[in-house]
Amino acid sequence: MADIIEESKSNRATCRSCREKIDKGVLRFGAETPNAFGDGPSYQWHHLTCAAGKMPAKVKEALNAFAGEVPNRAELDAILANPAKSGKGGGAKAAANYPYAERASTSRSKCLSCEEAIEKGQLRVAVEREVDTGSFVTKGPGYLHPGCAVEFTGDDKLLEGIKANSASLAETDFSELQSALGAEGGEASAQE
Numbered sequence: 001m002a003d004i005i006e007e008s009k010s011n012r013a014t015c016r017s018c019r020e021k022i023d024k025g026v027l028r029f030g031a032e033t034p035n036a037f038g039d040g041p042s043y044q045w046h047h048l049t050c051a052a053g054k055m056p057a058k059v060k061e062a063l064n065a066f067a068g069e070v071p072n073r074a075e076l077d078a079i080l081a082n083p084a085k086s087g088k089g090g091g092a093k094a095a096a097n098y099p100y101a102e103r104a105s106t107s108r109s110k111c112l113s114c115e116e117a118i119e120k121g122q123l124r125v126a127v128e129r130e131v132d133t134g135s136f137v138t139k140g141p142g143y144l145h146p147g148c149a150v151e152f153t154g155d156d157k158l159l160e161g162i163k164a165n166s167a168s169l170a171e172t173d174f175s176e177l178q179s180a181l182g183a184e185g186g187e188a189s190a191q192e
Contacts, residue, residue: 003030003032003061004032004066005027005029005062005065005066005070008022008026008027008045011024013028014045015028015047017046017051018050019105022045022046022047026048028046029047029050029051029059030045031045031058036133036134036136048072049075052076052080053079059076099125099127099153099155099161101124101126101162101173103121103124103173104121104123105120110143111124111145112142112143113145113148113149113151114145116145118145122145124144124146125143125144125149125158126143128140129142146181149181150181150182159178
């Protein structure tokens with residue numbers, strides 16, 4: 001088994017990229033993940049266009065294996081051709097590369113450094129971390145307040161990495177981020 005594209009069987013699934021419901025009958029992308037509860041694969045579901053912006057190589061491969069018709073194929077091909085400019089794919093819009101920055105879509109995440117909640121709508125920095133589920137170890141994003149990020153990562157050129165991986169952030173967001181990162185994170189980009 002591998003990643004798949006299929007018609008959604010119900011409207012219960014939520015897109016792992018944009019966090020919105022996937023309507024019944026809509027084509028969706030399933031990223032195969034290890035199943036912690038039994039044999040066989042498990043899938044993380046995404047809207048097809050969200051997945052195309054977040055993981056274009058996987059979507060292209062699944063499209064090649066998909067025998068059905070894709071109703072919005074022109075839009076999908078445009079996103080696959082230039083995923084960094086698509087604005088699709090949730091926080092990791094341009095790529096699944098770390099670090100990146102985004103606005104928190106909920107208030108559920110906690111800062112890895114200070115363990116305080118990151119409020120909905122606030123900028124947050126995502127870094128890759130390992131998550132031990134008890135039966136397997138997987139990798140995923142861990143979130144930081146911008147003010148905690150430079151010290152936590154030890155990376156004085158953090159802003160440069162974030163800029164490279166966060167194509168969908170506005171220039172005002174980068175200015176706010178640079179200010180919040182403080183002198184250490186801001187100096188690296190001021191020299192560019």
